[in-house]
Amino acid sequence: MSEKRLNILITNDDGITARGLRILIETAKQYGDVLVVAPDSHQSAKSHSITQAAPIRFDKVIETEHYTEYSCSGTPVDCVKLAIHEISERKIDLILSGINHGSNTSVSVLYSGTMAAAIEGGLHNIKSIGFSVDNHSSEADFSDTVPWMEKIIEELIEKEFPVGVCLNVNFPDVSKVKIKGIKTLRGASGVWGEQFIKANDPHKRNFVWITGALTNNDEGNPDTDLYQIEKGFATVVPIKVDFNYYDFIKELSTWKFNDFKI
Numbered sequence: 078m079s080e081k082r083l084n085i086l087i088t089n090d091d092g093i094t095a096r097g098l099r100i101l102i103e104t105a106k107q108y109g110d111v112l113v114v115a116p117d118s119h120q121s122a123k124s125h126s127i128t129q130a131a132p133i134r135f136d137k138v139i140e141t142e143h144y145t146e147y148s149c150s151g152t153p154v155d156c157v158k159l160a161i162h163e164i165s166e167r168k169i170d171l172i173l174s175g176i177n178h179g180s181n182t183s184v185s186v187l188y189s190g191t192m193a194a195a196i197e198g199g200l201h202n203i204k205s206i207g208f209s210v211d212n213h214s215s216e217a218d219f220s221d222t223v224p225w226m227e228k229i230i231e232e233l234i235e236k237e238f239p240v241g242v243c244l245n246v247n248f249p250d251v252s253k254v255k256i257k258g259i260k261t262l263r264g265a266s267g268v269w270g271e272q273f274i275k276a277n278d279p280h281k282r283n284f285v286w287i288t289g290a291l292t293n294n295d296e297g298n299p300d301t302d303l304y305q306i307e308k309g310f311a312t313v314v315p316i317k318v319d320f321n322y323y324d325f326i327k328e329l330s331t332w333k334f335n336d337f338k339i
Contacts, residue, residue, distance in 0.1 A: 082143070083109030083170040083234065086198075087175065088156040088260070090120040090190030091215075093148050097176030100219050101208060104226055105173055108234065112165055113138075113146040114156040116190075121179075123152045123190040125197070135159055149168035153194040161201060171234065172198035172243075176219050176226075180247050182211075182302040183267035183291060186316060192245055196318060199243035204233055206244045211306055212252055221251040225259065227312055245314040249306050257309040264296040264314045265301035293297065 085105050089098045093115040105111050133151040140146070147164060149156045152263065153174065161169055174194040181189040191207050198205030208226060210219050229246060245264070248256060274286040295301045302312040 084165065084167045085109050085111050085171045085173060086157065086160045086165070086169045086203075087111060087113045087173050088115050088160070088194045089175055090116065090123060090194070091178050092116050092119050092160045095148075095178065096215065096217065097178055097208075097210065097219050100223065101173055101176050101226070104223050105230070107227075107330050108230060109170070110143045110167075111145075112160060112169070113144075114149055114160040114164060115147075116153060117148040117150055118158060120152050120190045121177075122188045123154075123193070125154050125193040126152050126250075127158070128152060128155050133159065135164070148228050153190040154197050157194050157197045161203075169198075169203055171230075172203050172205040173215060174198075174206070175231070176222065177207070178215060179209065179213040180211040180306060181207065181209040181245060182291065182306055182312070183249050183265040184269065185291070186245055186264060186314075188269075192316070194315060195243040195245070202240050204243075204337055206230065206233065206246055207303070208246050208248070210248045210251060212250045215251075217252060219248075219251060221256065222248050222311075225256060229259070229296035229313065236259050239315075239317070242315050242317045245302075245316050246311065247302055247306055247314075248311045249309050254309045256311055258311070259281065259313060260302075260305040260310045261313045261315075262300050262302060262305065265298065265303040266304065267291050268294070274295065 128151045135147050135149040138146040174191045177191040181192050186192045195205040195207035269289050271289040305312050
């Protein structure tokens with residue numbers, strides 16, 4: 078390990094009081110100076126959203142040697158942007174997001190505020206990891222993940238890392254199974270099938286509550302995160318933002334609209 082004290086940013090989307098966040102904080106303290114900038118309320122499924130229509134408030138909760146904690150009214154990505162550009166007086170060396178209460182496997186990575194924070198770190202060329210556990214309970218004990226997180230964090234610190242990439246790490250439900258090992262692979266192809274619970278509020282106004290279930294299009298494929306999580310393994314998926322579909326560019330460039338003029 079390097080003798081330099083790393084400047085480590087920690088955030089999440091479950092809010093600053095979440096138990097998963099607290100375990101991640103204690104895990105990270107051994108590696109350097111820790112700055113926490115976390116949402117003051119639940120921000121799950123906020124994806125990569127930022128706050129524009131309202132001011133963002135951030136308040137220092139505590140400051141001790143090698144540790145500072147802020148509560149932020151914004152989204153997880155707001156927290157990262159504020160930490161990088163406004164709060165931290167030093168360059169941030171490592172971003173850790175989580176531990177999320179609930180998995181972020183497959184297409185869930187697109188909706189997750191936890192993973193959006195890690196992705197934002199990657200966009201700033203900062204080594205970043207999002208940690209999640211397949212258990213949604215706010216009372217869940219994630220302490221069994223600590224030695225596994227330590228191994229991943231330690232190697233990430235030491236190794237060279239591609240520009241723009243972050244890691245999406247998911248653990249099985251550690252309250253039910255013992256982690257068997259770590260598998261590095263790809264995220265499964267899947268889609269959320271939305272369901273809408275319809276009801277009326279006390280003023281007789283209609284509302285819907287969005288829920289649903291994930292359809293795994295890679296059912297039974299051992300090279301995917303969903304498969305290995307179900308088998309009791311932790312999964313590591315490297316994530317890089319690139320929405321271009323390169324295989325279609327050449328063909329699409331032949332379509333008639335390319336020659337349209339007014």
